[in-house]
Amino acid sequence: MNTHSYQTPQRGEPIPEQFFRLIADFTYDWESWLSADGELLWVNDAVQRFTGYTPQECLKMDDYPLPLVATEHHQKVAGFVGEGNASSTANNVEFRTQCRDGTQGWCAVSWQPMIDSDGRSLGFRASVRDVSDKRRMREQLRVHNEHLEQLVQERTAQIARLKEHRLKVEKLAALGELAAGVAHEINNPLAGIRNAFALFRRHLPSDVKHYEKLDLIDGEIDRISGITHQMYQLYRPSQQYATRFSVRKVIGEVIALTLPLSRKTDVEVVAKFDSLQASKSLADDEVRLRSGELKQVLLNLVRNAIQASGAKQKVTVSVRTDPDDITINVTDHGHGIAASVIDKIFDPFFSTKSVAIGQGMGLGLSVSRGIIEAMKGTIEASSDPDQGTSFVVRLPRQLE
DSSP: OOGGGSOOOOTTSOOOHHHHHHHHHTOSSEEEEEOTTSOEEEEOTHHHHHHSOOHHHHHTOTTTTGGGBOGGGHHHHHHHHHHHHTTOOEEEEEEEEEOTTSOEEEEEEEEEEEEOTTSOEEEEEEEEEEOHHHHHHHHHHHHHHHHHHHHHHHHHHHHHHHHHHHHHHHHHHHHHHHHHHHHHHHHHHHHHHHHHHHHHHHTSOTTSTTTTHHHHHHHHHHHHHHHHHHHHHTTOOOOOOOEEEEHHHHHHHHHHHTHHHHHHHTOEEEEEEEEOOOOSSSOTTEEEEOHHHHHHHHHHHHHHHHHHSOTTOEEEEEEEEOSSEEEEEEEOOSSOOOTTTGGGTTSTTOOSHHHHTSOOOSOHHHHHHHHHHHTTOEEEEEEETTTEEEEEEEEESBOO
């Protein structure tokens, strides 16, 4: 079509009808005119940019526009052609195109009936625009929203955990202060009892009836003293300084201290140093922590593991170091801890030993957690009933 033969109309002047054909041909969107029977009468050049097919090729198709549509959307597009024939109107019905080169894209079609000045139906006009970018942005937005929702859920769960932890810390502080006061009040008369008993025993002949019971009394005094010491530690700030020492040596001392108990119960305690790395200032098995407090924690964990084990079973103390952290795992193969109570084992005065073993005040793990957290570390427990329990202590290699 020679556009040079047309005189461009001025604003407000009547527009010759041939210009409307030019407007349709040069429309950016893919425009089609279909008869009332669904036959393609005209399609603009934009169809080639959308699909790779020329208007001439489209006019030769018996089932236009289905060859330009992805197979899974044939039924959908055939439906809108039928609705257009029935003089219905719709807007932004999305479908996937099938291009000549095998690629696919996303488009949205709108259609409306065409009627002449006498009210006769001329079929319908379909206008298709590319919505691939819109679909892509919609998918990105969906993924982004899912990610945000996940972050919100994680943050909500984290806040709930922090709130629960804060309540536990407040409870621990209150109980610790109370326990420290009680321990202080008990220690004074207990010291008097111990001194008086030692004086009494020193002057008592060994052939006195029931003399052997004195050892039992002395042992019970020691047990009371140990309990009050643990109660006091729930509230007492640490008095120890960080020093440089060998973890291998400390664990060896812990195993030696628990040897009487392990022999009595016929439980073997072994140490494993599978993965040790040196740091800039420390050898592979060295740390800079509060040695006495770490030994106290490990002694408690190993004793608990031995008491939870059966005869001929093994308790393993595994150590791993990297340049920044140390991980110590104490594992037994005993009766385990029920899932319903494992979250409570670090609470003050909660003990599974009273049921399983017949001993324990429920202070050892509370004190141990307080010591570990004071050294910027964590302690966690996992257990399978009748399979065993594992306590994992993670600490920084160096504490200021």
